[in-house]
Amino acid sequence: MTRMPFLDRRALMAMMAKTGIGAGALAAWPALAAPWPRNIVADPRFADYPFALGVASGDPAPDGFVIWTRLCPRPAEQHYGMPRAPMVVSWEVAAEESFAVVLAKGEALASPELGHSVHVEVDGLSPDRVWFYRFRIAGQVSPVGRSRTLPLPGARVERLRFAVAGCQHYEHGHFTAWKHIAREPVDFIFHYGDYIYETNEKGAQTLTIQGHDFPRARKHNNDEPYSLDDYRQRYAQYKTDPDLQAAHHAAPFWVSFDDHEVDNDWADRWDQDGTPPEVFLYRRAAAFQAYYEHMPLRRASMPDGSRMRMHRNARYGDLVNAFVLDTRQYRSDQIGEAEKLPGGEKLAPMTPAAYDPARTMMGDAQEKWLFDGLADSTARWNLIAHQVMLMHLVGRGNGGAKGYNMDRWSGYMHSRRRLLSHIDKACPGNVVTVSGDAHRHYAGDVIQDEGAPGSKPAKIITSEFLGTSVSSGDDGMGELNTPQQLADNPALKATIDRRGYVLCDVGRDVWQAELKVIDKVSSPGGKLSTYASFAVERGDPGVKKA
Template identity: 55%
Template structure:
C-alpha cells in the first residue's frame, strides 16, 4: 500500500470529527502501517489505567515506559474492545509537566493484552524524568523514572531496594508503600510477582503450622492459560501500594518460579508433566509476564517461549549489576526436589559438574563480566535464590538438610562461580536475592569439600525476605531459627518477618539494611530496621553497622 493510500484509509477510519483529537506524531508513526481494525476514537466509561504505570530497564539515555489499558481488569480482555488502540505518552523534566520534553504515540494491541512498552532514547544521563499516558480522554497517573549515569561518570552513591515474593492473599502490600517513599535509584524485584495457585476458598488453611484465612482471595483455580495468567497479574497489579512503588522509580525485574509454577526448572515442573506440555504453560506465563512488566523488546518471548532475561546495567564507575536468570536454564532439582542430607545420593548429584544453575552460555557471560579491572568499584549479582549453602534442621528431626532448589543443590555451579570470583581477586562482590521468605544475611565461603576452603570470605549475600508471602511470620522465637543459627557460623542475621532489603552503596562501603514490618495482615504498619551490615571496600565480609 502506498503512503498516500495508507493515509487516506487512516482518515476514513478516523472520521472527520476524530482527526483533530489525534496528533501529527500519530499520523507520522502509523500512516504506513495502519491496522485495518484500528479503534481510532476510544471512549472509556471507567478509567482504563487502573493497573497504573511503570518504568524500567534504564540506560544512560533512556528507559522503558509501561502501562496497560484495562478498564475492567479482571474481566476477559481487561474490559477492552479487541482492537488496536492508540495511546499517547509524554515525558517532562518536572512532575507538574510544565515543560514536556518528548511525546509520541504507540498502539496498545490485543495480542499483548493492550499493554504498551515504549523504549525511550536520547535523554540526558543521570537525571530524573516524569511521564504519563493518554488514551481517548483518559490520563494515567504520573510516574517518575531516571536515566543511568554516563558509563565513565564518577558516581559517589547508589541506593536501591531488593524485594519480591508477594502472595496476594497473605498480607497487605505496605512494604511497597514504604519502598515508594524511599529515595531510590532503582528497585530490583527478584521474582514471585504472582502466585499461580488456586483460590483457597473462604475457610482456613495451614500456614506456618497454624490455621490461616487469606486476607484476599485469588480468582479461579490454578492458572494455566494465557487468559488465566493475565487475570492473575491484573489482580496483583491493581494494588495501590504496589502501583506507587512502580511509579516511584525504575525497576529491574526477574521471574522466579511462581510466575509459572512452583519450583519449575527449565522444561520441567514439579508434577511430572511431559516437558512438551509444560513448555506450553511456560510460554503462556512468559508472555503474561512480559505484558505486565517494563521490559525491553529484546525480552519479549520468541518462538518456543524463550525469554532473554540476563543482562547488565552500570551506574558510572561505582556499580556494575549482573541480573541473572536462575530458572530457565537450570538442571532439574535433585532427589525429586526434596531437601537432602550430605550422606544421601542427592549430595553426590549436587556436586556433579555437569549440573548447572545458569546454563553454559549464561555462566560464560557472567564470568566474562566479573573482572577486577573493569573500572567498577562494586559488582552485584542480582538473582533469585540463595547462594549461602545453609545447613537446616526442622523440629525434632536430627537430620541436617540442604535445599535442592537453591545453589546448595547445584554445588558444582556454585564452586565455579565463587572460584572465579576468588581466582580473579575480586573483593567487592555482593549477592542479592530472595525466595526463602526470611531475611538471611550471610558471608559466602567455599563449601567444606572444596580444596580452596579455608574460612576466607569470598563475597557476601543479602537474601531479602518476602513482601507478604508467609504472612506475619514468627520472628526469631522458633526451633528453625535456633537450629539454623547454630549450624551456620557464616550466617550473620535472619528473621521470619516481611519487608525488603535497602542497599546504600558508596565508594567506601556497601550498607545493607534489613527492613521489616511486625504485621502485614494489618494495614499501614510502620517499617523498622531489623539489622544493618556493612562491607568495606576491598575487605570482603559483613560487619554489623
C-alpha cells in the same frame, strides 16, 4: 515521535540545554508515520478508567528507560472492558512533574495480541537525572510515573541506593512493604521474582504456615492459571494493588522472574508434577507472554514462544556494575528425595549428584556472559542480583535432621564453585550478591565449599543479602528458629521470619544494607522498622554489623 509544533529548532535546542535533555533526542523528533494496523480503533471509548493497572518504568539506560502501561478498565471481567482491536496510546516525558514543558512524546500501539499492553523505549534523554512520564488515550490521563536515567559508564558516582524485594503472595497478606519502598529515595528497585503466585487454595479461609494457622487476608479471583488469559487475570488482580502501583510509580524496576510466575519449583523444561516437558513448555510460553505484558521490559526480552532472555546488566557510572541473572530457565532439574520442612522448604542430604559437573544453574551461555562481564568490569563494586540463596546453609527438618535446600545453589555445587572461584580470581573483594525466595531475611558471608566434612571453611569470597518476602508467609514467626540457624551456620550473621525488604546504600568504599521488616501484613497499616544493619568494606568481603 511527533514534532513539537510550538518551538523552532533553535528554541528547542536552548530549552534542551536548560532542562537537561540530551541533544541526541532532537534527531528522534521527525513526524511519526507509523504503519498502524487497518483495524485500529480510531476513536476509543471506555466505560471505566483505562489505566486501572497504573504505570511503570524499568531497564534504565544512560539516555532513557522503558515506560509501561496496560489498558485494562475492568480488570475482573473476561476481556477487561476492552474491544478486541488495537488502539493508539500517546505518551509524554518531562523533567518536571508538572509537565510544564514536554521534552519527549510519541504514540504507541496497544494491541490485543499483547493484552493491550504498551512498552515504549524512551531514548535521547540526558544521563543521571530524574524524569516524569505519563500516558493519554480518549481524553483520559494515566498516573504520573517517576523514573531515572543511568549515569554515563565512566562518570564518577559517589552513592547509589536501591531496594530488593519480591515474593508477593496476594492471599498471604497486604503489600505494605511496597508502600514503604515507594517512600524510600532509591535509584532503582530490584524485584527478584514471584511477582504473582500461581497457586490456588480452593477457598480455604485459613493458611497453615510452619504449623500455625493464619486467617487469609485476601483471595485469588481465579483457579490455578494455565492459559494466557488465566495468567493475565492473575496479573490484573495483583496490579490493582495500590501499594504495588505506588512503588512502580516511584522508581524504575529491574525485574526477573523466579518460579511462581510459571509454576512452583519449575526448572527449565520440568515442572513439579511430572508433566511431559513438551507439554509444560506450552504453559511456560503462556506464562512468559503474560509476564512480559505486565513488566516494564525492553523488546530484547519479548518472549519467543517458551524462551525469554532475562539476564542483562547495567553500569551505574564507575560505582556499580550490576548483573541481573535468570536462575530458572537454563538450570538442570532439582535432585533428591526432598523432605518437607516447616514453611514448605525442601531439604535433602548432600549427595554426589549435587556435585555433578553436568548440572548447571545458569547454563553455559549465561555463565560465560556473567564471567566475561565480571572479568572486564572496572567498577568499584559489582552486584549480582539473582533469585535463590547462594549461601550454602544447612537446615533442619522434622525431628532435627540436617539437610540442604536442593532448589538453591546448594543443589548445583559445581556451578556454585565455578562462580565463587571466578569471583575470587576476577574481582576479589568487590562483589555483593542479593537474592530472595526464602521468605526470611538472611545476611551472611559466602564461602567456598571444600567438600570435606570437618574441614576448615575456605576464605570468604563475597557477601549475600537475601530479602524476605513482601507478603508470602503472612505475618511470619519472627525469630523462631533463628538461634538454631545461627548455631548451625557460622557464616550466617542474621535471619528473621518477617515481611519486608532490603535497602542497600552503596558508597565508594562501604556497602551498607538494612534489613527492613513490617510488623504485620495480615491487615493494612503495618509498621516499618530496621531489624539489622550491616556493612561490607571494599576489598574485605564479608558482612559486618553496622
